[in-house]
Amino acid sequence: MKRKVLSVLLVAAMAGTMLMGCNSGDSDSGGSDKGDKHYKFAYTCMDGTNPFFVTIEDKIKELVEAKGDELISTDPANDVSLQITQVEDMVSQNIDGIFLNPVEAEGIMPALDALKNADVPIVNFDTEVADMSYVASYTGSDNYNAGKVCGEDLVKKCPDGGKIIVLDSPTMNSVTDRTNGFLDAIEGHGFDIVAQQDAKGNLEVSMGIAEDLLQGNRDVVAIFGGNDPTALGALAAANAAGLKDVKIYGVDGSPDVKSELASGDSLMEGTGAQSPVAIAEKAVEIMYDIMDGKEVDDRYPVDTFLITADNVDEYGTDGWQ
Numbered sequence: 001m002k003r004k005v006l007s008v009l010l011v012a013a014m015a016g017t018m019l020m021g022c023n024s025g026d027s028d029s030g031g032s033d034k035g036d037k038h039y040k041f042a043y044t045c046m047d048g049t050n051p052f053f054v055t056i057e058d059k060i061k062e063l064v065e066a067k068g069d070e071l072i073s074t075d076p077a078n079d080v081s082l083q084i085t086q087v088e089d090m091v092s093q094n095i096d097g098i099f100l101n102p103v104e105a106e107g108i109m110p111a112l113d114a115l116k117n118a119d120v121p122i123v124n125f126d127t128e129v130a131d132m133s134y135v136a137s138y139t140g141s142d143n144y145n146a147g148k149v150c151g152e153d154l155v156k157k158c159p160d161g162g163k164i165i166v167l168d169s170p171t172m173n174s175v176t177d178r179t180n181g182f183l184d185a186i187e188g189h190g191f192d193i194v195a196q197q198d199a200k201g202n203l204e205v206s207m208g209i210a211e212d213l214l215q216g217n218r219d220v221v222a223i224f225g226g227n228d229p230t231a232l233g234a235l236a237a238a239n240a241a242g243l244k245d246v247k248i249y250g251v252d253g254s255p256d257v258k259s260e261l262a263s264g265d266s267l268m269e270g271t272g273a274q275s276p277v278a279i280a281e282k283a284v285e286i287m288y289d290i291m292d293g294k295e296v297d298d299r300y301p302v303d304t305f306l307i308t309a310d311n312v313d314e315y316g317t318d319g320w321q
Helices: 014-022 050-067 080-091 109-117 143-157 173-187 203-215 228-240 255-263 274-292
Strands: 003-005 040-044 069-075 096-101 120-125 137-141 162-170 191-198 222-225 249-252 266-275 296-298 297-302 303-309
Touching: 003 137, 040 050, 040 080, 040 222, 050 274, 069 080, 080 096, 080 109, 096 109, 120 173, 137 143, 137 255, 137 274, 143 173, 143 222, 143 249, 143 266, 143 303, 162 173, 162 203, 162 228, 173 249, 191 203, 203 228, 222 228, 228 255, 228 266, 255 266, 255 303, 274 296, 274 297
Parallel strands: 040 069, 040 096, 096 120, 120 137, 137 297, 162 191, 162 222, 222 249, 249 266
Antiparallel strands: 003 296, 266 303
C-alpha cells in the first residue's frame, strides 16, 4: 500500500501556469522541483557517536546542503527522554521534515505525537518506531537477513553445534530482528545458548558482560553480537581471556570489523553487512519526494550480506560500503 503525502509546495501564480507547463520537464539534479523554497530538516538518531550513524548523518547533511537546504542535528546519547525533548525543540524551530531513528521504539511515542500535531513528515530510518502509522516512510537494512547470514555461516563452520553466547539489545527493534534471524538460522543444528544478555549496543557494556560470561563458559564455540560495537566488545573480552577457537559475529560491516577480518588472525569471523551510505541516500530521496507531493512506499529495505575474511577485500577496510 502506498501513502499519498500532500505537497508542501505552493503552486506558482496562475499567470505563470502555462510557462510552467512548457518547462515541466526541468528540475534540479536531485529531482526536486522546489523552486525558491528552502527547507529546514531535522535529524536524530539513538547514538550520534556510533560510526554507523555518524556516516548516515554526514551523508544526509552533504546531500541536503548540496540542495541549498539546512539540516539541524541532535544526539540523545541513547536517552529516550532526552530525544523526546530534543525533537520537541526542533519542532518549535519550524522544521519541514525529520529523519528519525528512535532510541526506543515504544518510548519515542510522545515525540511522534508532537511531530504529528505539527504536521511534520517523518522519514524513519534503521530502526522502526512501534507505531508505523506515524511515519511517512521507512528505510533501513534487512536486519533479519543480516543476522540470518551470520547464523547460516556458523552452521556451516560448526556442523556439530556447541555452546554460544548471544549479546542483544531488546529495546532496539533492529537488533531484535538481527537476533531473531540469527537464532532462526541455527535452530535445530545442535547449538546451546548458554547466555543471552542485553549489551545495549555498546562496546564497553558488551566487553564487561562478555568478560563475566566467559569466566564460566570458556568452551563456547561462538558469540553473536547484535551490532559491530557489541561484537568488538566481545572480541576484546575473548582476547583478554586467551580464547583461541571462539567465532565472533557482528552486524554492520564497519571499517573496524573489516580490518579485523582482513588481519587474518582475528577471532572475528564475520559481520552481517549493511550500507549506511545507501540508507542515507534513500532517506534523502524519500524526503524530497515527500516535499514534492509524490507517492512514497511505506518502506524501502536496503540489502544486507555477509562479509568474512574470504571476501573482505571486495569491500575495503578504510570506509563503509
